[in-house]
Amino acid sequence: MEAIYQFVKLDKSESLQDFAQKKLDKLEVKYDFIVRAEVYFKKEEAQDPAGYICNIKLSVPGPQLFAESNKDSFEAAVAESVKDLDRQLSKKKSQMKTHSN
Structure with missing residues (x-):
């Protein structure tokens, strides 16, 4: 899976990128049909x-999957977005199994 990282009005962080x-x-180990991930980090002062x-966009067969979370740290936001995507991917995988039978 190709992963693209965007830091919106932020300095790039290798450690945050590695964490994500x-x-x-x-996710890729569990769901081998993920093509690409686009990960955006931004800080809202207000x-x-x-x-x-x-926020993370995943390219998969069919419509893209998307999750966004707003937490008190980027790590918590990444974890929450990934957890949300895990639920969406699980649902998508079961739909894909249904269609292939």
């Missing part, structure tokens, strides 16, 4: 105490 990549790798936003 590890989470995405776990949203104290949260305001650390991570």
Whole structure:
């Protein structure tokens, strides 16, 4: 899976990128049909105490999957978005099994 990282009005962070990549790798192991991930990090100053936003778009067969979360750290936002995508992917996988039978 190709992963693209965008830091919106932020300095690029290798450690944050690595953290997100590890989470995405776990999804890829479970769901081999993921083609690409686009991960966006942005900070919303007006949203104290949260305001650390991570949104992830996944390219999969059919419509793209999307999750966004706003937490008090980027790591928490990544974890929440990945958890949401895991639920969506699980649902998609069961739909794909239904169609292939």
